[in-house]
Amino acid sequence: MSKTIVLIAKNIKRLREVKKLSQKEICAGSGVPQGQYSRIENGKVEPSVSTLEKLAKVFEVSIAEFFKSSDVNDLLNLPLLEKIKMIDKLGKEEKQALFKMIDIAIVNKRMKDNLQNLIDQ
Template identity: 35%
Template sequence: MSFFGKNIRKIRSVKTLSQQAFAELFDLKRGTLGAYEEGRSEPKIETLIKIANYFSIPIGDLLTRELTVNELLKFKGELTEQFEAINKERFTAIPCITEKNSADYINYFDKNSFVAEMVHVEVPIETKTPLRAYIITNLEMSSQDQGLFPKDWVIGEFVPQDNYTKLSNGTLVLVLAVNQLILRRLYIVNDQFILRADHKSIEEITVAVSDVKEMWCITAVFQRRVSEVSSGIEEKLLMLEQEFAKLRGRL
């Protein structure tokens, strides 16, 4: 049994065509189309060619595998509206360090082919400086209910080695050193970097400048949480005042 029935049903869904409307496009009866979609019948070769040509889909793909919605949207013909490529807006694509690829990044960070194959995030940032995105996996940069939490992510600009010592103390940086990625606040002491977490119970890390392989200065933070508009204290005080007013009225 071919995938023809599943594929034409998916085409109808993408194109928002009823069975009747689709059948009329190719001089078919609605019942015949229904039989195709349910796998009770296969189309004649003439019908197959008409449908494949109309939607610019290779006959082999239409018959031998289930097409995805994304694939169908890319086919030309009458399947989708056509837009001029010049009008398509593009944001900056930034290689993203995730929990899954971080170990490989530590080993292959300097391989352009590896970086090119990393997952990328697109954000409306314009800069000529190389960027990295990094997804938070721990609570080291949190303090009580503030700061960065797992699944938050940050974007950093590349810091050339000559500019390491120009960074201000307390700058949030992502450092690749001693076979680990460290997101901390940077403090410079002689030829050493002190990397401190915002979480009070996390010990600081000392790294020799010569051990730093890469450094990224964090310039943007994206948090999954929505900050509370208010703490609720004002509402509680108002309620107390109203209760006191009621008590005074009874006295």
């Protein structure tokens, strides 16, 4: 039982529960047969990308959402962790200043990426 399949399974089940929908409804909206959907929610199969695509549509999320982990242990392996820990030790003002800079960086990066894409097309 792969870690990733379990992760996908949990995320999909959680999303369905958040929306308070039955499997039947998800299946009607996505075209995925109920039997197969059940197997996916229970991590019995490795759903294909096209299946995930259909499900992402009814859940109104990006497929990336299915792969996001909220498990601390997974985050522990990220190289970023050390940095985050250090940020956490900073004072209130330093932290706020840092976060603002991060935000600006993100926005700028996204704008740059988008511009680049437009140029490339």
